[in-house]
Amino acid sequence: IKLNILLLFFFFKDTATTEIYTLSLHDALPILQVLPGVTITQDLSNQIYIRGGNFDETLISLDGTPLFNPNHLGGIFGIFNTDIVETAKLYPSNYPVQYGGYLSGVLNIVSKNGSRGRLKGKATVGLLSSKIYAEGPLWKGSYVLSARRTYADLVYQFLGKLPYYFYDLYGKYTLPFNKNNLFSITAFFSKDVYKVFENRTIIFNKKDVNWGNRLININYLHLFNKSTINFKAAYSNSLANGNKKGFNDENSFGLPGTEYIYIDNYIKNLSASLNYNISLQGQNISTGLEFRHLLTNYSWNINETELSGLVNGNIGEIFFDFAPNVFNNNDKTNIYTFYFLDNLQVSTKLNISLGYRGSYLKKIDKILSSPYFSARYNLLNNTQITFNYGRYYQYFYTKRERVNSTIFSPFAIYFISDKSNQIPRSDNFDFGFKINNIANIFDLEIDGYYKKRKNISTSLEKTKSISFFNGYAAGADILLKRTKGKIYGWLSYSLLRSIKTNGENAFFANYDRTHTLKIILNYQIFAHWTLNSYWLYSTGLPYTPAIGKFLRGADLRHDDYIDNLADSERDLSETERDWELFYGAKNSVRYTDYHRLDIGITGSFLWGHMILKPYLQILNVYRSKNAFNYDPRPTDTSFNQGTERGSEIIPTIGVTVEF
Secondary structure, X not given: OHHHHHHHHHHHHOOOOOOOOOOOOOOOHHHHHXXXXXXXXXXXXXXXXXXXXXXXXXXXXXXXXXXXOOEEHHHOEEOOOHHHEEEEEEEEOOOOOOOOOOOOEEEEEEXXXXXXXXXXXXXXXXXXXXXXXXXEEEOOEEEEEEEXXXXXXXXXXXXXXXXXXXXXXXXXXXXEEEOOEEEEEEEEEEEEEXXXXXXXXXXXXXXXXXXXXXXXXXXEEEEXXXXXXXXXXXXXXXXXXXXXXXXXXXXXXXXXXXXXXXXEXXXXXXXXXXXXXXXXXXXXXXXXXXXXXXXXXXXXXXXXXXXXXXOOOOHHHHOOOOOOOEEEEEEEEEEEEEEEEEEEEXXXXXXXXXXXXXXXXXXXXXXXXXXXXXXXXEEEOOEEEEEXXXXXXXXXXEOOOOOOOOXXXXXXXXXXXXXXXXXXXXXXXXXXXXXXXXXXXXXXXXXXXXXXXXXXXXXXXXXXXXXXXXXXXXXXXXXXXXXXOOEEEEEEEEEEEEEEEOOOOXXXXXXXOOEEEEEEEEEEOOOXXXXXXXXXXXXXXXXXXXXXXXXXXXXXXXXXXXXXXXXXXXXHHHHOOEEEEEEOOOOOEEOOOEEEEEEEEEEOEEEOOEEEEEEEEEEOOOOOOEEEEEOOOOOOOOOOOOEEEEOOOEEEEEEEEEO
């Protein structure tokens, strides 16, 4: 119960926003969830699902370096502090050839370089976590430092000690040698710690269960007269580990027992790239070479009944669907890439981009060819139409699709493709229409898209196996923004259809939400106070229902033998067998529709040489009990839906001080 309270508080504390949606200002990743085309699966998840793709189909990078688990608390909120962000660019569906290896989109977060003029800083204190930020001059360059830590494990002593905390650290140093040469180095570190046997008698304690990220990025930029050369070298590491054993005085059978957890999972990414860009008359050409080394190691052995109760199946399923509680695997490969992009200004109204990306996968001795085309035409001064096409491959992917079976999807491990016919591929088309300054108040954007998908990892509940299916995703996103006046915000509507097929049967993808409506409104009440609101409605997610159960190992032809047993013998016979669920058609049922309202008020006051920004926010104002987990139990003879729902009305307060 204490852990569930902690989960709820952490999620609702750090639900963050864009400049328009300002209910909270602490976390960069949830910003994306308010954008059209981005699907959320539940209240307790920060994961990004873009235009009918799975969460692992979107690259999330910091200064061009990928991070494979960009979340705290198993996905409740992200690891990126908004204070460090200079720009955050999201490419849905079609992204340029400078990026690769993902089917649905790219989020590239570029961090600040820091002030070379004077020291600047910011500190935020909230109910469960606080953060500090500073930037300023150092020697001939500038620095940026940021740190964040939750203290829920210290504050909530009256509930008993909560066995969880996290922290993250960020630093960057930028050095301009002269006006033509710029050097920077970025370092990032995050860690979550869960003391899983806090209420047990500890037998062996080498390492508490923990997970996190390590990142180092080195960047050198040289400017010529009309061209640039950019060299990058990067290392990133996402890990989860633990080694602990405890004695449970009373397990689920009413008997004492030993529980243990051993986890040693990590992904290592080492990369180097060289990019050359030249600007000519009406033309910009970019070419690049990349080298990437991927190394994975996964090993776990878990026997812990409390954690097992949080997932639908084995606790190993937090790593991939239908995973056992004991698993060992390691792998590695090199990827060599060349790309070319030519941006042409054909006329004053028409711009065209032609590109190609080729990647050689050493492990399977295969070249993946990805053409790219983009056209933008200006009909009027404020009206623009666009068309884009791109082919994308994903050689590094999860086998974690059952988003409704557990809240711990972010722990999913990634696998390197080892067969040519098991490399996911997508041909993405999109058409856009945009009008700015309608009546000098509104902006309107309409995007339609179609993605032809092949070899998509799919989990089958009936056989408890993973296969690779084809399919498509199609839909449209409409966004209407008002950016001026006392009342401003936006309204967006998304239509989505994400389908998979094995050639005979077609079914909805697990992350298909047919309709999604998002409304964001800000109202400037007084000079120093702004009222914010965010309302979300969407169609329920599909899931595969359990329609029956059976005794594993039972011989149905000998039921008369069991019927003739004495009552005590019959009970013993049945308890020695394990009940198994029998599932119906894949994703043939949907949850009830999802909806939620958040409101908040933020202030801004000048106090001497500092700015105070207090905030109050209330999440899930009318206490919507949205379904977030499907967890049928074999012991439930009624075969009910097994649907878990959350969450409560959650208020929180805090203040930010800027200097």
